[in-house]
Amino acid sequence: MKTDTSAQWDKFFNRYYIGDILALANEYPESRSLYVDFVNIEKFDSDLADELLEHPDRILNVAEEALRSFDLPVKKTLSGAHLRITNIPQKVKIRDLRSIHISKLIAVEGLVRMATEVRPRLLVAAFECSGCGETMLVPQSSGRFVEPYMCKNEGCGRKGPFKIKLTESEFVDAQKLRVQESPEDLRGGEQPQTLDVNIEDDIAGIVAPGDRVIVAGVLRSYQRITREGKSTFFDIILDSVSIETKDKEFTEIDITPEEEEEIVKLSKDPGIYKKIIASIAPSIYGYEEVKEALALQLMSGVPKNLPDGARIRGDVHVLLVGDPGIAKSQLLRYITKLAPRGIYTSGRSSSAAGLTAAAVRDEFGDGRWTLEAGALVLADQGIAAVDEMDKMRPEDRSAIHEAMEQQTVSIAKAGIIATLKSRCSLLGAANPKYGRFDPYEGIAQQIKMAPALLSRFDLIFVLKDEPDIGRDSAIASHILRAHHAGELHAHRTNVAGSGVTHADVEGAMTVIKPEIMPDLLRKYIAYAKRGVYPIIEGDAMDLLIEFYLGLRRQGEDRDSPVPVTARQLEALVRLCEASARMRLSDEVTIDDAKRVIRVVESCLRQVAFDAETGMFDADIITTGVSKSQRDKFKILRGIIRDIAAEHGGMASKDDIYAKAEEQGFDREHVEDMLKRLKTQGELYEPTQGNVRLS
Numbered sequence: 001m002k003t004d005t006s007a008q009w010d011k012f013f014n015r016y017y018i019g020d021i022l023a024l025a026n027e028y029p030e031s032r033s034l035y036v037d038f039v040n041i042e043k044f045d046s047d048l049a050d051e052l053l054e055h056p057d058r059i060l061n062v063a064e065e066a067l068r069s070f071d072l073p074v075k076k077t078l079s080g081a082h083l084r085i086t087n088i089p090q091k092v093k094i095r096d097l098r099s100i101h102i103s104k105l106i107a108v109e110g111l112v113r114m115a116t117e118v119r120p121r122l123l124v125a126a127f128e129c130s131g132c133g134e135t136m137l138v139p140q141s142s143g144r145f146v147e148p149y150m151c152k153n154e155g156c157g158r159k160g161p162f163k164i165k166l167t168e169s170e171f172v173d174a175q176k177l178r179v180q181e182s183p184e185d186l187r188g189g190e191q192p193q194t195l196d197v198n199i200e201d202d203i204a205g206i207v208a209p210g211d212r213v214i215v216a217g218v219l220r221s222y223q224r225i226t227r228e229g230k231s232t233f234f235d236i237i238l239d240s241v242s243i244e245t246k247d248k249e250f251t252e253i254d255i256t257p258e259e260e261e262e263i264v265k266l267s268k269d270p271g272i273y274k275k276i277i278a279s280i281a282p283s284i285y286g287y288e289e290v291k292e293a294l295a296l297q298l299m300s301g302v303p304k305n306l307p308d309g310a311r312i313r314g315d316v317h318v319l320l321v322g323d324p325g326i327a328k329s330q331l332l333r334y335i336t337k338l339a340p341r342g343i344y345t346s347g348r349s350s351s352a353a354g355l356t357a358a359a360v361r362d363e364f365g366d367g368r369w370t371l372e373a374g375a376l377v378l379a380d381q382g383i384a385a386v387d388e389m390d391k392m393r394p395e396d397r398s399a400i401h402e403a404m405e406q407q408t409v410s411i412a413k414a415g416i417i418a419t420l421k422s423r424c425s426l427l428g429a430a431n432p433k434y435g436r437f438d439p440y441e442g443i444a445q446q447i448k449m450a451p452a453l454l455s456r457f458d459l460i461f462v463l464k465d466e467p468d469i470g471r472d473s474a475i476a477s478h479i480l481r482a483h484h485a486g487e488l489h490a491h492r493t494n495v496a497g498s499g500v501t502h503a504d505v506e507g508a509m510t511v512i513k514p515e516i517m518p519d520l521l522r523k524y525i526a527y528a529k530r531g532v533y534p535i536i537e538g539d540a541m542d543l544l545i546e547f548y549l550g551l552r553r554q555g556e557d558r559d560s561p562v563p564v565t566a567r568q569l570e571a572l573v574r575l576c577e578a579s580a581r582m583r584l585s586d587e588v589t590i591d592d593a594k595r596v597i598r599v600v601e602s603c604l605r606q607v608a609f610d611a612e613t614g615m616f617d618a619d620i621i622t623t624g625v626s627k628s629q630r631d632k633f634k635i636l637r638g639i640i641r642d643i644a645a646e647h648g649g650m651a652s653k654d655d656i657y658a659k660a661e662e663q664g665f666d667r668e669h670v671e672d673m674l675k676r677l678k679t680q681g682e683l684y685e686p687t688q689g690n691v692r693l694s
């Protein structure tokens with residue numbers, strides 16, 4: 001039986017799509033696409049379905065003709081309609097595309113990384129002969145502009161010049177996309193590969209960078225052109241037939257009924273918190289508090305859509321600040337591997353889009369502006385781990401505020417106006433400016449981040465590399481044992497007749513073996529985020545309010561700094577929800593509240609605790625210096641000014657120490673403060689022992 005005739009398609013449309021075609025006819029020409037589920041074609045005639053995959057150009061032509069000439073009960077023809085095949089079951093991974101796929105109908109899945117503006121493309125050009133005025137139509141299918149060879153009027157036959165007549169030419173809306181593999185399809189830090197996609201007519205402009213899409217289309221190849229001429233190597237591009245966006249979270253992660261059973265069983269284990277924490281980066285020693293915070297971040301709070309249209313993020317943002325070489329980068333990498341959707345990037349990433357987004361010119365070599373999504377957009381609905389945040393580009397520095405709080409990235413440049421989604425948790429790491437953390441200087445200055453940006457993190461940890469014999473030897477032995485296990489494993493796999501036994505390797509590995517294997521933990525997290533929506537009530541709510549008010553109360557005293565802002569209260573709420581999710585519970589208990597208060601307190605102690613007054617002080621985050629510190633500097637500057645006024649503008653250090661000691665400062669502290677004023681350029685020392693205020 002011949003399967004690819006127009007009559008066959010007519011029959012198919014009548015059986016499966018008559019309703020859709022009538023609806024399309026109603027809206028035509030505003031709507032021009034009939035979406036056809038591939039599965040229906042298979043059900044109707046499996047040979048036809050196979051033919052379609054093998055010879056899409058021929059079959060689609062026949063099918064589209066059949067649709068365009070479909071006998072409608074209304075006086076209308078669908079002469080410009082398209083057939084858009086969706087739901088092709090066998091998807092090809094972008095990295096697996098090979099020459100056998102060329103000219104075949106295939107479907108790929110991925111993330112839109114770049115999208116050009118939608119611009120008209122010439123389909124058929126109308127030319128006028130300047131000699132005789134004859135008009136000629138020349139189809140433009142190759143991408144290169146084609147002019148007539150000679151005037152078709154026999155009486156003329158001139159070889160030009162010809163003038164293009166735009167009003168009589170035919171155009172189609174066209175757009176190019178660059179689609180990259182989804183982060184969840186990548187294993188162990190692989191770089192994602194990309195595929196360029198051509199989109200035409202009514203489906204141009206419907207997706208934005210950062211969207212997750214399934215594109216069906218015909219894979220084309222075109223010859224590479226190098227400086228030496230045409231090459232025998234070909235590049236590929238997908239001519240799209242349909243494009244679908246998918247916004248469902250974690251549909252990609254399959255959880256079998258057995259795994260679900262295991263997950264639920266795990267969640268009932270009273271030691272689940274310890275187990276999860278111990279399963280985060282087990283090769284890194286210590287950092288229990290940080291790992292606990294990271295566990296909460298992986299679970300995240302509940303995002304809320306309020307009736308007034310406002311949205312409150314559920315994502316928890318965490319920042320690790322600290323000395324170099326203390327495993328910050330390692331932690332970040334581990335988290336992106338554990339998260340159901342994680343992207344690792346550096347603040348000084350080489351891509352033009354950086355962390356947020358950028359409009360770039362001519363990315364595809366056709367002069368069009370292209371919108372490119374940065375890391376926080378590509379990590380939508382996942383975790384973006386941004387290393388070396390202190391080295392962020394200035395553009396990102398300003399755009400990242402919006403990304404963290406509103407969870408969108410807006411861009412308005414070169415006629416491109418877009419708002420992209422960036423609903424992700426941010427895990428940042430930053431190194432202090434001078435290499436080492438300086439306890440006397442505010443965090444904000446040291447990592448070159450605006451205090452307003454810092455206050456958007458729910459939790460900030462300051463990690464210091466202070467020599468401590470007990471801890472150092474524990475870390476050393478942990479690192480050596482991890483290496484030892486690796487050595488045994490390498491020896492056993494690579495050396496013929498190795499005396500190392502399987503049991504030896506297993507035994508050595510126990511130090512670094514996670515309690516819950518990463519694959520299962522990923523599924524556990526996906527399961528929790530997908531199905532668990534905790535609610536805070538009763539005791540837990542009371543405790544949170546009490547804790548928050550307690551912190552605020554410290555600010556009532558007229559002279560004390562305003563301690564904590566409402567942002568911290570929101571952070572508490574999110575973290576409590578995450579804590580309940582860790583055991584897959586819908587109820588936030590008093591224990592969750594206590595756990596979270598402990599974590600938050602330990603964070604505040606590091607970043608906003610003023611040791612001199614014994615109070616929490618949000619000023620340290622927002623302005624970088626505690627109020628008591630600022631007051632001290634004010635007094636010291638006053639002292640220097642007074643002495644200098646008496647001695648012709650110069651103040652001797654001995655006088656300063658003496659006067660300051662009278663006012664209750666100890667000498668060492670004053671030396672420190674003078675040093676800091678000097679590094680900040682507020683003070684200089686023209687002659688040994690004598691200083692001057694600048």
Ligand code: ADP
Nearest residue numbers: 283284285323324325326327328329330475479
């Ligand atoms: P950072 O990003 O903080 O500068 P890295 O993540 O590059 O540091 O870590 C440097 C190296 O030191 C890594 O190989 C890491 O595994 C090791 N290391 C540092 N601290 C620890 C620790 N507590 N436990 C295990 N390894 C550690």
Ligand code: MG
Nearest residue numbers: 325328329387
């Ligand atoms: Mg690092």
